[in-house]
Amino acid sequence: MILPRTYVEKVSRDLYLLRVDDDEIKFFEGLWSIPEGITYNAYVLATEEGAVVFDTWRNRYSNLFVECLRKVVDPKDVRYVVVHHMEPDHSGSLPKLLGIVGVDRVEILGHPMAGSMIRSFYGIDARFRPVKDLEALRIGRYTIRFIHTPWLHWPETIMSFVEELGALLSCDAFGGYSIPSTLFDDDLDDIEEYLEFVRKYIVTVIGFYRPFIAKNIDKIRSLNLDVKIVAPSHGVVWRRDPSRIVDYYYRASRGEIVDPKKITVIYSSMYGFLEEAVSKIVDALRSKGFRVAIHRFVESEHASLGNALSDAFDSSLLILGISTYEGGIFPLMKMVLDALGKKVTVPKRVVVLASYGWGSPRNVLEKMVRDAGHEVVEVIDFRGRASSEVIERVLSLVERYVA
Ligand SMILES: Cc1cc2nc3c(=O)[nH]c(=O)nc-3n(C[C@H](O)[C@H](O)[C@H](O)COP(=O)(O)O)c2cc1C
Numbered sequence: 001m002i003l004p005r006t007y008v009e010k011v012s013r014d015l016y017l018l019r020v021d022d023d024e025i026k027f028f029e030g031l032w033s034i035p036e037g038i039t040y041n042a043y044v045l046a047t048e049e050g051a052v053v054f055d056t057w058r059n060r061y062s063n064l065f066v067e068c069l070r071k072v073v074d075p076k077d078v079r080y081v082v083v084h085h086m087e088p089d090h091s092g093s094l095p096k097l098l099g100i101v102g103v104d105r106v107e108i109l110g111h112p113m114a115g116s117m118i119r120s121f122y123g124i125d126a127r128f129r130p131v132k133d134l135e136a137l138r139i140g141r142y143t144i145r146f147i148h149t150p151w152l153h154w155p156e157t158i159m160s161f162v163e164e165l166g167a168l169l170s171c172d173a174f175g176g177y178s179i180p181s182t183l184f185d186d187d188l189d190d191i192e193e194y195l196e197f198v199r200k201y202i203v204t205v206i207g208f209y210r211p212f213i214a215k216n217i218d219k220i221r222s223l224n225l226d227v228k229i230v231a232p233s234h235g236v237v238w239r240r241d242p243s244r245i246v247d248y249y250y251r252a253s254r255g256e257i258v259d260p261k262k263i264t265v266i267y268s269s270m271y272g273f274l275e276e277a278v279s280k281i282v283d284a285l286r287s288k289g290f291r292v293a294i295h296r297f298v299e300s301e302h303a304s305l306g307n308a309l310s311d312a313f314d315s316s317l318l319i320l321g322i323s324t325y326e327g328g329i330f331p332l333m334k335m336v337l338d339a340l341g342k343k344v345t346v347p348k349r350v351v352v353l354a355s356y357g358w359g360s361p362r363n364v365l366e367k368m369v370r371d372a373g374h375e376v377v378e379v380i381d382f383r384g385r386a387s388s389e390v391i392e393r394v395l396s397l398v399e400r401y402v403a
């Protein structure tokens with residue numbers, strides 16, 4: 001058995017990062033295909049009055065988590081465990097940790113909702129102390145301020161700010177998918193490439209609660225904290241340029257991350273009629289200098305829903321190619337439309353191509369796209385194979401609507 005990679009590394013003075021690289025997972029939350037993997041980051045603050053552990057790893061890595069923790073502190077010295085978020089990718093090793101440290105020896109700090117969740121998720125009767133918004137904890141020479149940040153990503157999510165280090169332990173917010181080759185942004189070569197995984201993470205995990213990102217960032221900014229380090233629970237820790245990831249999240253929250261020349265095409269094709277139309281359109285668009293991302297549901301492959309949504313999120317226009325199926329639309333495209341409504345909550349212009357055999361689903365299509373919160377540029381339907389007029393029509397609409 002190959003053990004997953006783990007890291008124990010000093011972030012600043014007495015603050016340590018414990019990171020595990022999960023390259024075994026196929027579908028994050030059972031839903032999002034992530035061949036790029038993900039990391040779980042926990043943190044430990046070691047002080048002369050005892051240690052504070054911030055979050056853990058998912059349960060599969062409980063033993064490794066405790067092993068790594070031992071490299072920084074003696075588990076008997078852990079006085080507090082801060083639970084930023086109860087999603088089991090972070091709380092999963094709590095039972096193991098509490099078993100080692102001793103449930104009676106340690107106090108768990110978290111959002112008022114977290115206490116009962118610990119009991120319901122793990123059957124543990126822990127010593128739980130709810131923290132109020134902006135409440136501070138003094139330990140050793142450190143002051144840890146807790147900030148309630150609801151819906152980033154659950155209602156009970158909080159962040160911790162270690163004042164003396166300027167370290168914001170931000171949990172899911174400011175995180176991203178993938179297993180970055182470095183722990184810190186200091187020496188991450190291709191930040192743009194990493195930000196693609198950040199965008200996919202934002203869209204798939206926090207997309208539904210998108211406005212809360214800006215709301216919570218505004219709240220944090222209004223506190224005038226001197227943030228020198230942004231330490232999320234997934235991905236790289238931002239030490240050289242923390243404002244970069246905060247700005248990226250802020251702009252994503254406001255729907256400002258848009259590539260003016262990018263078009264995303266998502267389509268189904270059972271026997272190739274739509275595929276033929278789409279490939280002609282894509283060739284023409286590329287030759288005109290558009291960047292086109294393609295995601296398809298065909299007999300040789302099924303698109304990754306997360307990648308499709310992530311591409312849709314920063315596109316100027318979407319082209320959806322939809323097969324007619326049993327009086328309605330192709331089931332997986334129904335799923336795509338539903339997800340576009342829930343996760344890509346920035347309204348996009350949508351050109352719909354629909355191929356049918358005997359009856360067009362035109363009316364349901366318009367309604368489905370509008371109900372998903374997007375703007376229907378035009379529904380172009382055709383029987384079987386698309387004519388050259390259909391192709392020309394799509395190209396002229398793109399020219400008109402995309403700069
Ligand atoms: C399983 C199945 C169900 C279909 N249901 C309908 C339907 O309800 N109404 C219709 O007009 N065409 C229906 N069709 C025909 C296709 O929508 C039509 O052939 C279309 O051109 C398929 O394009 P595609 O090969 O790109 O998917 C169905 C085809 C299949 C294979």
Ligand SMILES: [Fe+2]
Nearest residue numbers: 085087153172
């Ligand atoms: Fe989460």
Ligand SMILES: [Fe+2]
Nearest residue numbers: 087089172233
């Ligand atoms: Fe998470």
